[in-house]
Amino acid sequence: MILHGHVNDKLKEIPKESVQCVVTSPPYWGLRDYGTASWEGGDENCDHLQPHGKPRNERPNKTECGIGKGGNQFDAQELKQYNGVCKKCGxxxxxxxLGLEPTPEEYVEKLVEVFRGIxxxxxxxxxxxxxxxxxxNGSGGPGNQWDNKAKKGGFKKFNNPMxxxxxxxxxxxxxxxxxxAFALQADGWWLRQDIIWHKPNPMPExxxxxxxxxxxxxxLLxxxxKYYYDADAIREPGQDWVERDRSNMRNGTEDKLLKHHGLTGKLTKTKVPSGWDTKPGSHSTIHRGGRSSPEYVKYPEIISRNKRxxxxxxxxxxxNAHFAVFPP
Structure with a gap:
């Protein structure tokens, strides 16, 4: 089911405590204008534009927002629409x-409101x-967030004066x-982790x-x-464990364990102790019994590791006409 409309309105249509997981990427602050604005009152023939900033050829840095140097195309002063009330026609x-707020604080405030609904x-x-x-700050262009190869329909490249x-x-x-993140934390959310999305093929800058x-x-919020989190579903292969040198180690269960989990390769057997022997007089030695083969099978972390x-x-x-498509 797809609900089409303003997020704050549509969240009210969803039953309370009915969603297990939310994955979202809201419009970024100051990135682009989706062309949804309208004007009330005033002169319908007015363009509602005003000069903004210095002419581009007078700016100390013309490359931060991805704009090249030189050429008459940079001599003109930029124009922007009035934000709020048009001073020419009222x-x-x-x-x-979301995303065109004049200040970061206003953008954060709106997102906090959305997340209260979530x-x-x-x-x-x-x-x-x-x-x-x-x-x-001061970079009106979209930088490497912009993909000029895509057919974005009416969603124009946006130089944000705000x-x-x-x-x-x-x-x-x-x-x-x-x-x-800190505003949501202050509003009552548990800020559990920051995850880095590494992009091997970023847009150039x-x-x-x-x-x-x-x-x-x-x-992760x-x-x-206490919450549901299936760590086993996203475990990573423990490559260091599989590939390490076992030439001087002994054991009788690793080969069985590898086969049980569908791994192949000839490995020298190694011993994995179960812990300290606590019997009198033996507290300083490792328990020599080790773990049995069935116990090994219960712990896939031996051959895999927690997601990084x-x-x-x-x-x-x-x-197509969409900017925020998640990778397949």
Whole structure:
């Protein structure tokens, strides 16, 4: 079932505590305009535009937002729509989309409101995976978040004049993901983990004074200290264990264990002790009995490991009118 509409309205249609897991990637702050704004009142023939900032050829850094140097195309001063009320005709701008707030604080406040609705529909032992990207202050362009090969329909590339926040220095990293995470934590959510989404094939950036951005954050959030989390479902192969040198070790169960879990390869047998021998006079020695073969089989962690917090997932191209497609 797909509910189409404003997230705050549609969340109210979902029964309380009926959702086990939420995976979401809200529109990033100051990234693009989806063209949903409308104007009320004023002159219908007015363009509601105003000059913004210095002409591009007078800016000290023309590369931070991915804009090349030189050429008459950069001489003109940028124009932006009035935010709120048009000073030329008095029309009022109406736009409910998330991401075009004038300040990071307003963006964070709106997301906190959305997540209060999510908390209502989430089960007590449910989880939330929140993906958010960041941006730089004074960088009106979308940077490497923009894919100019895709057919985005009416969703135009957006130079956001509002991403020039007076509370930060030019070129400062805004820190949107962590601002949101800490605000949600303060609002009652358990901030359980920050996961790094490593992108092996990021969009290029024409910057020369910092690294190209190749990661985003995924936050694991819960509404209680105890929650459902299936660690075994996402375990990773314990490659170090399988490949390590066993030339000087002894055991009689590793080969059976490998076969039981579908692994192959000739390995020298090794001994895995069960713990300290606590009998009188023997407290300083390892129990020589070891673990039996059935006990080994109960513990797949011997040949696998808990999922690490850096996830390498390559984004895939998508040619239709959508920016935030999750990788398949």
């Amino acid at each position: 029309a009022k701008r109406i736009d409910h989309q 908390r209502r529909v989430l089960k007590q032992d449910g989880t939330v995976f929140l993906n958010l990207g960041d941006s730089y 991403r020039d926040y007076k509370g930060l220095k030019p070129k400062d990293l805004v820190g949107i993901p962590w601002r949101v 024409s910057v020369t004074d910092r690294c190209t951005k190749s990661h985003e954050y995924i936050f 819960t509404k209680s200290a 917090s850096v996830w390498t997932i390559s984004p895939k191209p998508y040619t």
